[in-house]
Amino acid sequence: MNKISLNKSLKRGLGVFLFLFSCSFTFAQNKISGKIIDQKTKEGIPGASVRIKDTNTGAVADFEGKFSINALPNATLIVSFIGYTTKEVPVNNQSDLTIGLEESLNELEQVVVVGYGTQRKVDVTGATSSVKGEELMKQPVMTPTQAIQGKVAGVQIISSGRPGSSPNIRIRGTGTALAGTATLFVVDGVLTDDISNINTADITNIDILKDASATAIYGSRGANGVVIITTKKGVSGKMVINYNMQIGTRSATNLVKMANSTEYANYVSAASGNIIQPGEVSTDWYGQILRNAFMQNHNLSISGGSEKSKHYLSLGYLGDEGIVIKNNFKRFTARLNDDFTLHEKLTVGLATSFSNSRDQNVNLNAAYNNAYRAAPIIPSMIDGKYGNTSLHNNVGNPILDINNNDDYTVINRLQSSAYLDFKPFKFLTFRSSIGGDLNFKNARLYNYQFNNDQTTFIQAGGNQRNPNSNLKTSAETFFRWVWDNTLTYNQTFGKHTVSLMGGTTAEKYTMSNFEAFRRDVPPAKNLWYINTGNANTSTNAGDGDMWARNSYISRLNYNFNDKYLFTATMRADGSSRFPVQNRWGYFPSFGAGWVLSNEDFLKGNTIFQTLKLRASWGRVGNDRISSDGYIVTVEPNLAYPFGGGVATIGSAITQIKDPNLKWETTEEAGLGLDFSLLNGKLQGEFGFYDKRSKDLLINVKVPSVTGDKDGVVLTNAASIRNTGFEAALNWRDKINENLSYRVGGNITFNKNSVIGLNGGQPILDGGIGGSQQYTTRTDNNQPVGSFYVLQVLGVFQTDEEINAYKSSTGQVIQPSASPGDFKYQDTNGDGKIDDNDRVFAGAYQPKAYFGFNLGVTYKSFDLSVDGYGNFGNKIYNGKRAFRQGMYDNIEASMAYGRWSRGSGINNEPGGNAGNLPASTYFVESGDFIRINNIALGYNVSPDIASKLKVASIRVFVTAQNFFTFKKYSGFTPELTGDPTKAGIELNAYPTTKTLAVGLNVGF
Template sequence: MAQNRQVTGTVISAEDKQPVPGVNVLVQGTSRGTVTDLDGKYSLDLSGTEETLVFSFIGFTSKTVPVQGRTVVDVELELDTKTLEEIVVVGYGVQKKSDITGSTANIKGDELLKQPVLTATQAMQGKVAGVQIISSGQPGSSPQIRVRGVGTALGGTTSLYVVDGVLTDDISNINTADIVDMNILKDASSAAIYGSRGANGVIIITTKKGVSGDLKISYNNNIGFRQAANLVEMANASEYSNYIQAATGNPAPASPYDTDWYGTILRNAFQQSHNISVSGGTDKATYLFNAGYLSDQGIILNNDFERFTLRFNNDYKLSDKIQFGFQSSFGNSINENAFGNINIDAFGNVGSVYNNAYRASPIITSIQDGRYGNSSAYQNVGNPLLDLNNNSIRVNENRLQGSTFLSYKPVEWLTFRSSLGADWRNSLNRGYYYQFNADENTFLVAGGNQLRAQSSLIVQNSQAFRWVWDNTATITKQLGKHDVTLLAGVTAEKLNFTFLSANRNDIPADPDLWYIGVGDANTSQNNGGGDAWARNSYLSRVNYSYNEKYLFTATVRIDGSSRLPEINRWQTFPSFGVGWQIHREGFMENQNIFDVLKLRGSYGKVGNDQIPTNAYTVSVEQNKPYPFGGVLVPAIPGVQINQNIDPNITWEITEEYDLAIEFGLFQSKLTGEVNYYDKKVANALISVPLPRTGADADGIIFTNAATIQNRGVEVLLNWKKLVNENLSYSVGGNVTFNENKVVGLNGGRAIRGGSIGAAQGFTTITDNGLPVGSFFVLNQIGVFNTTGEVNSYINNDGDPLQPTAKPGDFKYEDVNGDGRIDDEDRVFAGSYQPVAYFGLNGSVNFKSWDFSIDFYGNVGNEVYNGKKAVRVEGRDNVEKSVVYDRWTAANRSQTEPGANTGNQLASKYFVESGSFVRINNLTIGYTFPKSMLEKVRISTCRAFVTSQNLFTLKKYSGFTPELPGDPISSGIELSAYPTTRTVALGINVGF
């Protein structure tokens, strides 16, 4: 009699040898089958008469395979270039692209690897509609991501990354060469499965895994140079002296020096990246090992960054029903970050060296005969070169990240899966500041205002550990024309973070003695702190498809967070989506235009609990003197409340509607989609004024009292054509139009932000009807030409509106007509949030050659030239354009003031266009013929030359219009690290 038996196997892509999840595996001639899991594996029970399997997946050519008595059947599927569909990794599972009802996007790892950048997020810039990525050129820094606009003012804005199931806020430790693909969940419906973590978008990263077969070795690298992509031209010594004399009435001191400070502190920086991978396995176990090294000097002297990464991914088939696997990675980075002076709580993040180079006088030498020029002899900024050469700032970070899973499939339609992920992070920050001694010469001293009588050492050690435990059950059934997938699960997450810091003076200059215990014990200071929080969640999802035409998805997640008070600790986040695959209808059969035509819509809620853990806890300061009768009596101690809190603080809730159409025309040569979204954040955190009560905290309270809305349209188009066997090309692009505004403060007061300095004060406001972080400044309406004009600019009482003004000074509008110029006369002057941002790309493949080019940009936003506003001593240097365009008696400019000593009021003068377009990447490659490679036992080899940020077209007069920051202070250039241009050579080799 025929015997039943089980057949198992792995389905991989013939192109990149990576597992393909979601493949349909059917017994030929029946409706019985299964679907491959996340690792491309399947198992299926067969009867003795069933000997043929059919493997099919949209995006690949179907394959029929005779079993012929085997128990293991591994299959390679060829890509089908005529189809649009692809697999999409969604939260806790996978779906076919055609079945998705939410808004998602996918980027392949090979596309990300083209760019010589630290993180894959940077390489994603301009490639996804609805996702704005704001980068910095600073080595070791991570870009800022905004998915469909800014949805908060004072809450957290960090997107969630899910790396092989491990939840994290930062992927700077992940080697781009390890990534198979990135799936971005943009709308609330697709992200709702992550509940409280989904408000700022979710990026799911899948790393490479081994496949059964012979040992495979691959190596890829790129080596090149970086340089500043754009520099502001500053006044030389002669121009500077003339300007200072006009501004102060006194000539600048005679000097033999003409120092180009940017030429002094900048360099062409060497960068390199190397990666080697080993993979293979059997039908019972597969493995992948990858090692990577990245080095980036940084364009500022002594600003070196290094990163070493290791990855080890294993999968085991313990039985026909049980699978086990783990993914692990280790990263070590060392950042010798000389980007300015730092303090204990911001190692390497904010500095002043670059800004000092902007302000430093050119008549001061940088260094001569071993002695540094005393820049403070003529203005109040330090010598940038002295800081770079005589301070040592180092950040050493180790990070271990990994996950393990156990999957049990008792029957072919039911899967239980448990996974445990962990992320451990240790950071040792050290800043050593050398002792500087004075010299007798006025212009050649070792320090000036940078004199330091004692050396000092600051160290900080921080530890963070996070774990997440997921347990899910998935049922997948096909009943005739009905396809149903049910998911239910529970997840828990916990983080503990601590730091200890110390500083001490009189530490020896020998680096081998840079320890706190070596210095003067009488100068010791210690500090410490930390954080801890936990989340617990229950989730469920149903995916339903009828006849592959009508789609429905519903998700519910219930989240509990310790960051919120018990009364508001739990929240429910529901979502649903529907889809209609119109091209599968009978009335579409006889047309030859649309290959794919799909309409979808969704609704969902997600949350944001990224607030300080103690935001709802009252804290007090003890041993404060208590006044009786208005007289302080120190002998009687009391307590004082440090802050006003809302004990009922709750979640920021994002509610979003999404409507879209997807299409593929002319045998899917032209593909695209158009999305409309309406995203509203209720209960947004904001400050509300309170009556002041005695000596307690200021009269404001941090609470949920605002609503922020983003509405927008995303358009994505791609054209691909295979001309012949030797030539193919593609052209594509995406654009996002977004409108952001505050639609209800609900009793809250407008938030002021973007502080520049004493004269400028705040520069942004977040208020009803305006975008978050809008520039709010005085309106200069010209320049005074004569003393008579100053005297005639009067209020209703006949008093001068600007009594201290002189010819050449700005004239400001008295907007509210109260007879004086003050903060009440400020007006809206645009915001950093663009009206539209876009990406364009093109590629050509001709025989063994390949060429690709990417553009990125945005339009309709403003930036604030803050560096021009911080000339506070009157003797700082100025830009060359200011020297020649300024108001004079002979050149009565109405846009540029006369020579001045700084301390200008915040006005539209400093607000400039932030629009730009940039060639983000340009790559030319050559793939060597296999006939040539076989002689040296190499399977594949490709050499390439690539350039990043090759050219930028912009209106902004500053260094870069890309200026990351928090929502209420973005778009202000003070000491921004300049955007860098990179040119590199590389090679990809497979054995």
């Protein structure tokens, strides 16, 4: 064979070899099927991406998380989805795979709800935070906001232990004085100010919008921050059933120790000059009205569906007796969420919840006030008769205060939203959603008849009596609806990604209330109706409210090469609460972000996975004022004497109102840094903000000749500024396959100040009765609700010291004082002590608040500890200040730590008759640290669960509020209330500690 023929033969042979090799490569590929699931919940992940490594070949999981792909037996699959850690999976000759993805440690890759849409957190230019629903379930609470205490920087949550109550939420400080301070909640698109009807077990995620740039899309509703709650949806696949349960006991913690009979008798004897005998009893009145209370929480959910329809159904029951006798709260909830895919371009859904709550309330004002003041030398009850405390000191018996009445409230609430998503093109989505909130509230208060005789009291006499029974009933109904329509355009052009949203939203609220009252209603419960009482004692009252908003919204998101981000929003709000000329408000915002970690100079670094710098500015409004705030009304049935002294009934205008009321507006600028480093182990954020609220509503004095009965007119005449810094750090790491841990914390520094009353009248508030008609003053260059009191300089030790305390003119400043009395500062130097000598003594708003958490997981065990606290604020001990006479009881510390001649004690006065003026003596530190929740859980092994015919079992024990470290001498450093009078403890519900066990079962 010649050389040419050999070359031809070699070429033909090589060609045949390459052809056969390529055929073998093609034919060796296998069809691989599988399912991508959440490693923790075992639920499918729709839309997860599957790609063969080093190729462009891939597939997308269906609604159940299932996929199929052709790949070589030795190929490697790369599986990814937003919010989860990307995973490489070797095929290893398998044809059926189940691939579990773990939630990403990099929180910046997770998706957050931002209002009328969602974004990756890394793309967000405003200040937002998220809390997962599974974190909320670790605590035995009624509302989800209680469970996020201390978990989010910039968010302060002040909770009461009273069953059925809702916490106060302050996001980045207080930005108003008299207008509403309530945070806006958005539950599946329904706007509301109250989420006491929401079952915590139904929540998937809570997203908190903190700055004006993020909240501006909600315009007039965003001034106090926005909390967006997303409830659980059904997932395609087989039916999944879950049952969650908690049962436990609650008891009071941090109780104030009161004087016993001996201490009380000695103190009163010294104060009055009369010898008081201790008696044979020493009654602990708080011990008489408080109890260990049983609590329980049960939740059952069913989830399932197909590619075309998904369903989620849940039922919940919460029972909380309350630590005060007769107090009891019960709530039943039901939820049904449905989603239907009618066409590949059309999806509809419905989210509906119903709640029924029953609250057996108690008169805390009378019970706690009187329990604090009642003399311990009086027995509580003997042989079915009440101890007659009023015989001794004109204070009612606290047990009778509670038992004398039956205060019962029933609330039925239906909340529902429906949506339609239509996607005519891949880049265009139209969404229409309508939501409604319907509330029926019925209340009944019955006061029993009783007399101060031998059949009722151990001793006759006193003034605690109710000669006639009476019944008060009320019925209130409110209905709120909101209708949103938006059109969203999403498109990517090379390195440019643009999202443009525009739309309208309308909202309306109506409320009506009616009350009726009669005396002499029979005591039998089946006769508690108005018509069974004395018709001659009947009184009726009723009121209502109605307002509406109409808005236009728009938002532009721009992303260049995942490096440079820009967001702009604009909302125009029209509110019926303002006169026509001021009805519309315009609320723009801008935000920019720079993802430095995607720049070439940081690519390939081994420290930062994500590093983003953001800056923003925004304007939001507040219209939460009375609907008739600008409308002059006529007051009827007024008597006017004409000639001869005969009074004639007529009507008159008794209030002057500003016809030009306008929006309160808040402008906020901020800088932030978000980062993820060390392979996602450390997540964090830093933020600075400057928030200025202007045109705030405040009362301005008007001349008496104008005829206004209050002497003031409500107008826009004040400004408030909040500046602050917030930081959050979270570290997560896995030591080995069996052991992992997490440590996190956040802190917020905030400075609040009134920066301009513009001729407005400083707000005096916080009156507690007696000689203390006010304790706070909201004024220029001070925080809202600052305590304004006399400065205590010490205690007069001798008569000579009293006479030596003189003014510059030689006048004795406190001539009526006695040794053992307080020495007050003559601030203005006029030689006397009066209200003009008051000084500012701090405010309830803290200079900083913080939270911390840690968790450890070892094999099937998990332990978590959460805590929070604040420092730099003050509390006014109003219950101590409310002593109305020398026979009121005192705290044990006052009894044995009081001044006496020769003692030299300079911080506690001698025995006194009460009625002391408002002073720094009653102002105490509000600093505290609370270990909020400790939870220890165990996940039963799958083998044992399988033998029990269930999918999963988790048991746990949790302890809430068991440890509080505080300086305040009262019950609790957490006090709810309006901004201008916050931080006054007068009849606060004591802090409760809870010990509970729980069970989670999946079927």
